[in-house]
Amino acid sequence: MALNATIIKFSISLSDLNRNHYDTLTLTVAQHPSETAERMMARVMAYCIHAEEFLAFTKGLSTPETPDIWAKTLDGQTGLWIEVGEPNPDKLKKATRVAQDVWVYSFNTKSDVWWAQESKHIDALKVHVRRFERAGIESLAAKLQRTMEISVTISGDSAFVATADGECEVNWLNLQ
16 A cells, blocks of 8 residues: 655745745645655745745655646746755756756755765756755754744845744755
């Protein structure tokens, strides 16, 4: 029997000082049975960083041909393609053909090795690559609950996150 996804509900008070974007987000996120809490929280942080009207989570790990997050335009085109993790350069090459803007958010312990091996292949592509600081994502994942009310303030290359269980800061480094 297949395992079901765990449903996490977020109410996020978002203040993105970089883009002057302020919003209250109500997200229902399905955590795939094989997905770690860290990866799911990295997806939520990437969503907050790019929050816009048509942004949506895809089926993610269960559909490898799609990104983790995307935004479709009014005419059905893919405007934004966001990958979380360490995707294959071939998938990113495909993404640059179908999307106007492609982003990668790396977050785990193998990020440095992945970037060292794949950067020469990704460098030629029109792709933005960021690496979340591992400690911040781990701290955020440790606060995970099935229903969460959080406040996210984005400024510069970091996000300050306040939850009922405490605060943490998630920093990122722009690799490309």
